[in-house]
């Protein structure tokens with residue numbers, strides 16, 4: 001399905017079967033000498049067919065097509081190398097490129113997830129996550145010589161459009177948005193989504209992902225935006241949505257504090273089980289494993305936020321950290 005969302009800017013819906021996100025919004029900008037494709041979908045035949053079909057309808061030629069991934073997640077970058085010509089560029093923030101390369105070189109998947117084990121996440125459940133999570137199984141393989149690293153403020157010119165890179169670390173350490181100042185259009189990627197809340201998780205080596213995410217929401221809040229083009233699902237009012245996401249996290253932070261107050265000494269794994277989630281499962285034990293991994297990651301980003309601000313503390317007891325109010 002394609003839709004012209006603005007002059008020479010098209011949205012291609014790429015289905016993500018079985019995923020709560022439902023669809024990835026891939027955007028195609030038609031330029032003069034070159035075109036730009038923003039985000040691609042998982043490296044999976046059904047995603048590939050959907051994107052190929054859309055690009056065929058747009059009569060797009062891969063030899064003049066660059067690809068831009070707003071961040072390293074596989075539903076955005078997974079097929080980047082398949083959709084651009086041999087002499088073209090795959091743009092992504094330099095931060096996420098470095099991370100992607102590190103992940104691809106990793107021999108031991110437990111290394112990056114050691115924090116999950118310290119927080120009471122069962123090892124056998126984690127193994128199941130590695131086996132089934134499309135973020136790990138359907139990604140772009142290895143280093144691609146066409147990767148071009150972007151920094152905050154870098155400009156990409158595509159036809160009449162000037163895309164300004166905004167580095168907004170939070171959803172990933174090198175997450176980006178792209179702003180068309182003259183048209184007041186913002187490609188929000190997964191920094192701002194409208195009918196779901198972007199997942200903010202723990203990243204090894206990235207100290208306070210939630211604090212950074214909230215700072216970056218406040219930093220971009222007052223930019224004039226007439227049309228927001230998100231990475232998934234529908235668009236909406238840019239500033240009102242930022243305010244409601246800020247509100248949402250204020251509530252979530254308080255929920256986490258309350259749970260710790262009522263049940264001092266729980267592990268992050270147990271705290272996550274007490275938080276509210278929009279998932280149809282009878283209880284925490286019957287959560288699908290990948291969703292459990294997302295939930296604990298998100299819980300950790302909230303605990304890190306509170307630790308950094310001295311609201312909570314932990315003690316190590318048995319094999320897990322146990323949390324208490326300060």
Ligand SMILES: [Zn+2]
Nearest residue numbers: 071073171190
């Ligand atoms: Zn993402």
